[in-house]
Amino acid sequence: MIDQILSEETTERAVLVGLISNQQNETKAKEYLDELAFLADTAGAVTVRTFLQKLEYPNPRTYVGKGKLDEIRAYIEDNDIGMAIFDDDLSSKQVVNIERELKVKILDRTSLILDIFAKRARTANAKTQVELAQYQYLLPRLTRMWTHLERQRGGIGMRGPGETQIETDRRIILNKISLLKEELRAIDKQKAVQRKNRGKLTRVALVGYTNAGKSTLMNVLSKSEVFAENKLFATLDTTVRKVIIDNLPFLLTDTVGFIRKLPTHLVDSFKSTLDEVREADLLVHVVDISHPQFEEQIQVVDKTLREVCDGADKPMIMVFNKIDAFTHVEKDENDLTPRTRENISLDELEKMWMAKLPHDCVFISAKSGQNIDKLKQMLYDRAKEIHLTRFPYNDFLFQKYDELGDVD
Known part of the structure; x- marks a missing residue:
């Protein structure tokens, strides 16, 4: 199911969101958004509009400020937008809060790149590396995933089992990461022999x-x-x-x-x-x-x-x-x-x-x-x-x- 979530092909209409901050001026921010639009196109999404806000640093709750988030929400509701892509990595807390406000799929730059990687991988080596990267990306975001499920099913009676399931999934993913690393080590040994034989x-x-x-x-x-x-x-x-x-x-x-x-x-x-x-x-x-x-x-x-x-x-x-x-x-x-x-x-x-x-x-x-x-x-x-x-x-x-x- 995790692979399906990350690699599902889409032709959704998307908006892109970036920041002008102390780390990047307006010119640099626009350049990054242009590249993000190219990434979105590669993944199969159609970029409809980009949003930029000037902040000293990303808002720890919603990445952008409340006013800008309201502006993005209004545009999404009026233009049949199915996805918002943010130019920087989002924390689990930020994704939950942004999803609650915008009510559309939320991606950041890393998750978008991972989606492209999943579609491009052809050999066993590349597929294993992509899968490892996917699980490493998902591990710190398990809380966000279960919060999303709780909101769909109703929060009453779900908190206890939810916490138990999070720990169970964490152990499953950690074990999977360990197995994938073992697979990569085996592939590395095989490739080392191939290089030696050249x-x-x-x-x-x-x-x-x-x-x-x-x-x-x-x-x-x-x-x-x-x-x-x-x-x-x-x-x-x-x-x-x-x-x-x-x-x-x-x-x-x-x-x-x-x-x-x-x-x-x-x-x-x-x-x-x-x-x-x-x-x-x-x-x-x-x-x-x-x-x-x-x-x-x-x-x-x-x-x-x-x-x-x-x-x-x-x-x-x-x-x-x-x-x-x-x-x-x-x-x-x-x-x-x-x-x-x-x-x-x-x-x-x-x-x-x-x-x-x-x-x-x-x-x-x-x-x-x-x-x-x-x-x-x-x-x-x-x-x-x-x-x-x-x-x-x-x-x-x-x-x-x-x-x-x-x-x-």
Whole structure:
């Protein structure tokens, strides 16, 4: 029943709610709501309207203030809205109070992401990780679930048994979490054997923010058909393909994308999926250059990589993707206002970032194929360098190959 509650497909009309606070200004809050709307669309909901309120910190009872909650309730009643999605994690108490006022389904960012994860998971590994994350999310919210049932059935005579049932369910969920962790450990051992059996081939992992174009790039480089679409978390399962560039083979891995405000326990649940990142010899950080907040997305990915890789300083290639979709407003030559993200050209951006980064950097379009050959040459050079540290006697063969020239 828990899985049904979390993964039930819906085409409900939804409103989104966020805060302008000391931690995020209005611009940032609107950016987060735009991303939340994309998440809602990915989950199958239709966003009808967004609500923002300026508060120093979230209201501990109802997230937003009473006046704003009344405004949201009035809009929901007048427009046949079935769901309200909040941009931050809600406590059990907040969900109960908000549900009582709005009388519609209440979701927060984490529960929405979990719903998408549940729909995207295909392999046993991904499904187990999603289920673990779901139970970890539900555990502290059992009180809220039983309060909701008591309100439906009437509170008299339900409090005692309700408390008993909560403790029973808590033990069931804790046991289930323990079993799922055991399953993941078994899967991890199996995958470790698989990685060991791949031999000493150089391992390259594609990393990046969700919807940056990793799966599309994977298809281009490996000539495969990994599922890719313009949705958040289109790829949840790790995919490994053997790629050969100029007779040099290496393994290329496509991994789950990262996102802002991703709770720690979700990252923990998916660490086994990210083992490929930890054990990679080379990381290819794919960035959506057309996204207005691509610089913040880079910071989110870098932060998550530091957590996942335990601060390991892995060699990296920065790939700025989707240059075919890059848009900016041309600046008039008489305009003396400073350059901003909105009026800088792609050529200027390319020079700026290439000068800033300590490692290789390339601007491409995986969709149109622009500069893919340049990226392939970078991958070849770095993979060859790593390969020769393991098999130095192959240097002679590479030299002879270079003398013969490129061979298809």
